[in-house]
Amino acid sequence: MSAITIRRDDVVLQGFDQGAGTPLLFQHGLGGSVLQIDENVPDVVGIRRLTLDCRGQGGSTPGTARPFSIETFADDAWAFAEERIGAQPLIVGGISMGAAIALRLAIRHPGRVRGLILARPAWLFADGPETMMPYRHVAAALRSGPPAEARQRFLTSPVAAMLASEAPDNLASLLQFFERPSPLMVADLLDQIAADGPGVTEAEARALTIPTLVIGHAVDHAHPLADARRLAEIIPDARLAEIPPKAGQKAAHVAAFRAVVADFLLRFAA
Template identity: 35%
Template sequence: MALFDHDGIRFHFETIGEGPGIVFTHGLGGDMLQTKDLMGEVAGHRVLFWDCRGHGETEPVGPPEKFSFAQLAEDLGALLDHVGMKQTVVGGISMGAGISTAFAVRRPERVRALVLVRPAWVDQPTPENLKWLPQVTQLLEKAGPDGDMSRCRSLPEFAPFRDLSAELMEGLEGQLAKPKAHERRERLARMTRSCPITSWSEVEALTMPALVVGNEPDATHPIAMAEEWARRLPNARLAMIPAKSDMDAHRAGFRMHFQKLLEEIEGEVGA
């Protein structure tokens, strides 16, 4: 385990391999185990995995108001400086896709290629697909640090969740079961209200190669949102992969499309 001190936070990260850089960022409530599982080692490359502020082994939580795409993109830039990655393939899952985009908008010269896996945010706060997440913050606050799922179900604050689909209920239970979920509850509401971009024009100005990955069914990460991102990015390719319900196929599909992207950008360098 490696640690990096920045802005009063001790960030947990790991690099694997040697060669051109790749950084891959996890989703909301996740940690580097999520990204390491999906991407794994990449032959001939140095891959950086990290736990964002308020996630995984990164401590302390820090000020709640710093849960924003702008701040997490700044954290990412500082970490890339720390490990000496000057130009990098930048990507992530869900929230990690948003952080990657926010970084690319601010520092496009440092992004060799952009990889957005199951994007869930757009240019407006609290998109329809994420409206249930701020309510989880309220539920966690009421349940307290020792609240379990059975206690949560008995609370009045659970009422909005009773009609959730089985898929979204699984997502809710996953968020409630996260390590230190009560202590870190503000990340759900504040990140949902944050935006990785201020307008689509910022995305339309990004010229680096891009891969946008979606799957169905996924109510929190609608395929229409992946299609929108792929349309807006001038040099993007949309890839559809199997759903996470078949994790082996999901993982294999992602790795196939990601390897194709690497071959394309490295072929351009060698041309």
């Protein structure tokens, strides 16, 4: 799989296009990249998978426009898809932030989206959910001094203690941000996206008429199982797949994730 670059504004975005058949645009979570999608989304015969590394993440440059937003990331991903497949109908999906992007695209492009996958959703409809606040704490720490010292300050905070007890996988993910280059850019990314939202309403979600898979699991502060259940209740043609948590059950989690996604995609395979 080779990278494809597109330019938007002063940003160079890295995308990926693999397989043949019905297009699937599947987006990663905050701070992630195509590697997260490679791990969790299986190759399915008859499905062509598209993924774009969002601005400032993976192989894509951040550009100078601020704030970072889910709206901008969604527009970038849609532009990449249109460049690759034109006006062809497609499935959209994503993990965490990617799920917010996918929900926005399904609502904003109702005539084009045939199916929807919302995996480990971190947002319902409001901006800045409380469960995303740890990302803003990491951003504040990154702005406070050298990354190694910032990491230690965060580790001794009440937020880190809470996550160590209740959601250790979330804590491990957050600590990785202290190892990244361009800490001030990373702080902007975390702070601005955690304060943002998908920019859609519950009424718009209730009006969706496409098959939808919602994936959720327990032991996850940033991605509450209750939110996954709520979205599955709100979207008319949705079903919830509850899978093992990542914390302590990573192999089972990935296997179950891949299985439910493959089962959903088979109905669309061309």
